[in-house]
Amino acid sequence: MISYLHAMKKICYTLAICCLLFALEACRTNASEPAFDVTTDEFILSSDYVIQAIAAEPLLDAPMAISFDPKGRIWAVELPGYMRDLDGSDELEPDGRIVVLTDTNQDGVMDKRKVVMDGLVAPRTLLHTYNGLLYSNGTSLYWADLDGTSVKSSVLVDSLYVVGGNIEHQPNNLFYNIDNWIYSANLRARYRYQNGEWLREATSFRGQWGISSDLDGRLYYNNNSLAIATDYSMPNQFIQNPYQQLKYSYSQSIATNNRIYAYQATAVNRGYSEGVLDEAEKIKNYTSACSPLIYTGDLLGEDFYNNAFVCAPEANLIKRYRIEENAGEKVAKAVYENTEFLVSKEETFRPINLYNAPDGSLYILDLRKGIIQHRAYMTSYLREKIIERGLDTIQNGGRIYRVATKANETIQMPALAGRSQSDLVKLLASEAAYERKFAQQQLVFQQATDAKVAIEAIVLQSDNPYAQLHALWTLEGLGVLDKDFWQKVSAKATAPVVHETLIRFSAFFPEQEAEQLAYFEKIRALNKPQINGQLAVRLGQMQSLKAKALLLNLAQQYGNNPILCEAIISGIAGKEAAFLSEIQPLEGVDSLQNFLQVVLANKAAAELKAPQLPTAFFKDDRTAGFDLYSVHCAACHAWDGKGKDNLAPPLLNSDYVAGSKERLILLTLHGLKGPVTVNGKRYEMNAMMPGIKNNPDLSDKDIADILTFLRNSFSLVGFSGMKVTEEEVAALRESTKDREDLFTEEELNALLELN
Secondary structure, three states, X not given: OHHHHHHHHHHHHHHHHHHHHHHHHHHHOOOOOOOOOOOOOOEEEOOOEEEEEEEOOOOOOOXXXXXXXXXXXXXXXXXXXXXXXXXXXXXXOOOEEEEEEEOOOOOOOOOEEEEEEEEEOOOOOEEEEOOEEEEEEOOEEEEEEEEOOEEEEXXXXXXXXXXXXXXHHOOEEEEEOOOOOEEEEOOOXXXXXXXXXXXXXXXXXXXXXXXXXXXXXXXXXXXXXXXXXXXXXXXXXXXXXOOOOOOOOOOEEOEOOOEOOOOOOOOOOOOOOOOOEOOOOOEOXXXXXXXXXXXXXXXXXXXXXXXXXXXXXXXXXXXXXXXEEEOOEEEEEEOOOOOOOEEEOOOOXXXXXXXXXXXXXXXXXXXXXXXOOOHHHOOHHHHXXXXXXXHHHOOOOOEEEEEEEHHHOOOOOOOOOOOOHHHHHHHOOOOOHHHHXXXXXXXXXXXXXXXXXXXXXXXXXOOOHHHHHHHHHHHHHHXXXXXXXXXXXXXXXXXXXXHHHHHHHHHHOHHXXXXXXXXXXXXXXXXXXXXXXXXXXXXXXXXXHHHHHHHHHHHHHHOOOHHHXXXXXXXXXXXXXHHHHHHOOOOOOHHHHHHHHHHHHHHHOOOOOOOOOOOOXXXXXXXXXXXXXXXXXXXXXXXXXXXXXXXXXXOOOOHHHHOOHHHHHHHHHHEEEOOEEEOXXXXXXXXXXXXXXXXXXXXXXXXXXHHHHHHHHOOOOOOOOOOOOHHHHHHHHHHOOOOOOOEEHHHHHHHHHHO
């Protein structure tokens, strides 16, 4: 009967929510333009620039990502179920949506909303590409064939797009790179549409939230406390040896510092820890860095070109870095001292994604939400700060902003829809990076092989190396790159980035090795880092003695350069032992020898180190612990850990939680009876806490995950050293396996004193 009533209650709740959502959508379909004025003093921004509201609530509700289509419409994925309250309730309810926003009066501001899909489970990303829509739903990735703004059909691209974790630590931000592959942050897979089907391939794991690339196609990403990281090669070039684990050429932090300058004190998850806040209680360094964007537009001024922007939603700001390069290694230097590019005075400003817009401006996606920390990682300290500030009441918001110079305040999106193939070819040579990338995608998707000669002409005649680059990758995507054309281009190329690409493409024509080696000798003399890295990979793949001699020359010059060492080892996969013997007489190759010995040891032990596609689902310990706590513990100890009168004592800030791990494990395994003293206060409970050691549904790992969650979420002590492991639980289970009774507090403390 109770189960029946519970089920009916859930059905009624769901129906009520659906009715409410339907009513809201009906009201929002033709919602007006943003009603608020962003020229007020909310934002601190140089007077040279303007920030404009492009869309806002009620047109948007908890937007997680956006994507532009050729008509200038904005597609958005909405996740209203993310932290709808402090307890993270019902986060898997199917109330996610994909909407499309339209500017009906051509003033650049969105004023119409249409729901394209609803009933999605925890969607977090989308990409309008190939005239369709790539999007996530639950654990899977789909592609929808579109007819305008309506879905004709959807196909499954990857059933394991999400393999675990919570939304903060799940794949996001689908990104089409110049190499015709689509990448995500927080994922070991990449995707490509080819010959009418979707391909899936392993790639390196990159970042936490947000991903972008520079004009060369190198990817940039970050994690919550690290502003910017990058790779020193195009994706997948240095991972071709299955027994090598990259350490130096991949995921290198390039920001000179992670210091940020907030306007006000904000609610920070571990603000109680030493060094997190300054004397004014403002956050000092990133704790939620996300969406690093390499800006390639032209509406912020020449000085901004190729700069990096990084969001700090916990501090309500966006930081700007200038990217510099020295001997092939990049560094990101903060542009401003004691301030930032853009700072909000509102704690509800939550910039979570940045975009290069079609018109060359910078677009900002503002989640506009009070709670942004997932419940599994939220500390009791943060919970109290959220309540104190009333942030738990801030829901159903979401905004999109545009930033440009005052001279470019008028919004004029380029007309990209309906372009002919000849127009698209011309766009490959556009000065605008967005247009070059758009043209490449369209030509590849349309398989415009008839345009081959015109595309080749751009490679041979353009004086813009990035026009050449996009044209080359378009030919690659069309599958029409031939050896005769490769020879023509290699004879005329001058830009290092073009040489790098030609070296890579030479692998398509192994029968042309003699001609290629003559070209390699010529460009080796340029001694450019990006050329040397790609040469190291390609020469290792070749078989001739001349190729080996060139590679040995590289090894002798750069045998102690860890980046070049990893490039060499990537190329010589399968030939490591022979190459090691060949470099032993050389001087200056100590690092390379050491690297090779590690790879050979991995090979002997059959330990694969290169990225592998995910094959199974998992949950990180704190997310798993939160879910298990919700099922097995919250009924007595409450969602907030404050306990319930006469039923269970508090866990929040309890010395039982933050203190001895052994005591916490033992009482969890065997239970506790009688009075208990928590933080000096004695509790007389009418109920006993049962032990869970005999619960067949809870493994030692499950128990460890629950306790790890408790020590993270309900303790004011820093998390370092607070983790409980499966091995610790198993050891104490074994050492007390003969115990049948529940502990009393006195027995438990006495046992610990004996040990």
